[in-house]
Each structure stands twice: as C-alpha cells, then as structure tokens.
Amino acid sequence: MASSRPRTSQVLPETESQQATAGRREVSASALAVLAVVAVFAYTVDRVSKILVVENLTLGAPVDVIGQLLQFRYVENPGAAFSLGSGSTWIFAIIAAVVTIFIVIFARRIRSTGWAVLFGMLLGGNLGNLTDRLIRPPGFGIGHVVDFLQVYGFPAIFNVADIAIVSSMGLFILLTIRGVGLDGKRSSKTAEPQEPATLDSRATGTPAPTDQA
Template identity: 65%
Template sequence: MLDQGSKYLVVTTLKPGEVVPVVGGLLQFQFVKNPGAAFSIGNAYTWIFSILASLVTLFIVWFARRIRSLGWAIVFGLLLGGVLGNLTDRLFREPGFGVGHVVDFLRIPLLPAIFNVADTAIVISMGLFLILTLRGIGLDGSKPDKTNADSSERAEPQPINGESS
C-alpha cells in the first residue's frame, strides 16, 4: 500500500526524468519507468520477471504457515510486500498486462540505481535474512543449543580384538 501510494504520487506529480531534491544532495526523487530488474537489467524480459514474481508470491503464501518466529515473519512479510508492489506495476501499468514498467523514483546520488519503496522492502528483507541465517535462528525462532553441542563427550575409540590401551 505504501509502495503503490508513493508511486501514485510520483506519477501524478512528476514528469518522467524530472529530478526533485528532497534532502539536499543526499536524496532525490527522479521518476523513471523501469521495464527490467535491478539496474534496468533484462529490459526485454519483463514478462519473465512477472512470472518469477508470481511464483515467489505463491511460494511465500504457501510457506508462511511454517513460520513461527517474528523475525522470519518480518523477513517474509517485507519480501512479499516488495514483490507484490513491483508485480502490481508489471501487471497493470503500461505498456500492458505482464509487461508493465515498474515506477522507480528514489535516487541516492552516491548509488548507481534508482529504486522504489518495494525495492527497499526487498533489500531490507534480504539483509534480515542474512542476519537470521548467520545467527542460526530457525523458522520457529529457535537457535542451535551450543551448550549441548560443546559439552557432548566424544566417543572413545574402541579397542580392536579385545586389546586394551
């Protein structure tokens, strides 16, 4: 909702390519229509991105019932919101169904990309994904119990043919 609302404001108030400083030289709005993926890669394959986004959406919805952790719920919620935001553009914006261009408008001059709220949600979800994965937090919120793993005794080698050491 935040993604589509912000895109509506951009489309109705800015001209394509127009740059509006928001926070000095740190953040700008620049309205562009992106037929591709990140960095406008794959402009000729917009319909493939639509199919992939639809599959990711279905997977997340199917997978959601396994999640028992707030952290993982946030990861998949942000990912789902971001994917749906950009998929909505691909399905319902010009030039047509399944090949629509994604509205991008957030520009940080230090970065080589123009992005949107949905992209931000996807990137944040991937960062949280890495943190949870590296910390070993399971979908149920559990962590591996290091005390049991460290304190378990190693089995002594057994003597061969009744020999003792």
C-alpha cells in the same frame, strides 16, 4: 432398589504433545499475523508513493529532497529491481508470481517473528512491483515499474518495494548467521564435551574404572 450415584465428569489432563501442538498453533498464528501486517504495510506504502509520484512529478525531471544527496526522479523501469534486466519484464513478472505463491504456501511453517518480518517485507515488495507489471503500460505482464528514489553515488533509481526486498535479503543473512530457524530456535553447532572415561568405555565395551577406597 438401585442406589443412585451422582455422575461426575472427569476432565483428562492434556498430554505434553497436545500442549506442544496448541503452543505451535498459537505461535504460528502470531507469526502469520506479523507477516500479514508487514506485507500490507510495505505494499501500501509502495503503492501510495508510486501514485503520488505519477500524479505529481514529471517523467525524468529531478526534484531535490536533501540537496543532491537524495532526489526524486520519476522513471519507468522495464526490468527488475534497481533498473536491472531491462527488456525481460515478462520473465520478472512470472518470477514474481511464483515467489508470491511460494511465500503464501510456505508461510504456515513460519513460527519465528524475525522470519515472519522477512517474508512480510519480501511479499509486500514483490507484490508492489508485480502490480506495476500487471496493470501499467505497455500491457499486462510487461508493464513498466515506477522508480523514483535516487541517492547520490548510487547508479540505479529504485522504489519502496525495492527497499523492502533488499531489506528482507539483509535480514535473511542476519538470521542465517545467528542460526535462527523458522521455528525461532537457534541451532547449536557445538556438542557437549564428554568425559574421557566415558568415551573409552564406549570404545572398548568395558565399564569405566571407579575409585575404590
């Protein structure tokens, strides 16, 4: 008669690689969430502000907000950010579409909160101006972008999308200077110093001398 033994299920411990993979997925999901929230916020504020400007302001008429330091002046811009490159609207529309696709594909590599905020601002601002170029007169792909923010002494009139795009560029410079990678880790540019005896022994192929009592 065979003896019956209780079967016990053995749970194998996770290896370091499995734990690291799970950690990367969790961090990546968190970074993607930050990117999405920032992009939606920037896009929404830009769209709502433009709708309010078009419905309530007269084209070209200035409205003082903080005296002449900050004014609302509704203009229609056929060019790029800050009213640059007028007459090449369709080129900027294509560039904006390519940038949007690049960010969506590239986003899965981001594991840093700082980089997630950067790409979120860039995506939201890019989509804000791209929407104008696609749906506003005079036609699809050549629509004029709504600009309305004018700061005293600044030569161009801009919008919320432009602010988001320029802010992302500033954050890019900051993260690059600090050496923060897409994974959130800082790159170490200085190697640890080695002892002269160790370096000499490597060069000559002989063991380093030791003190004898």
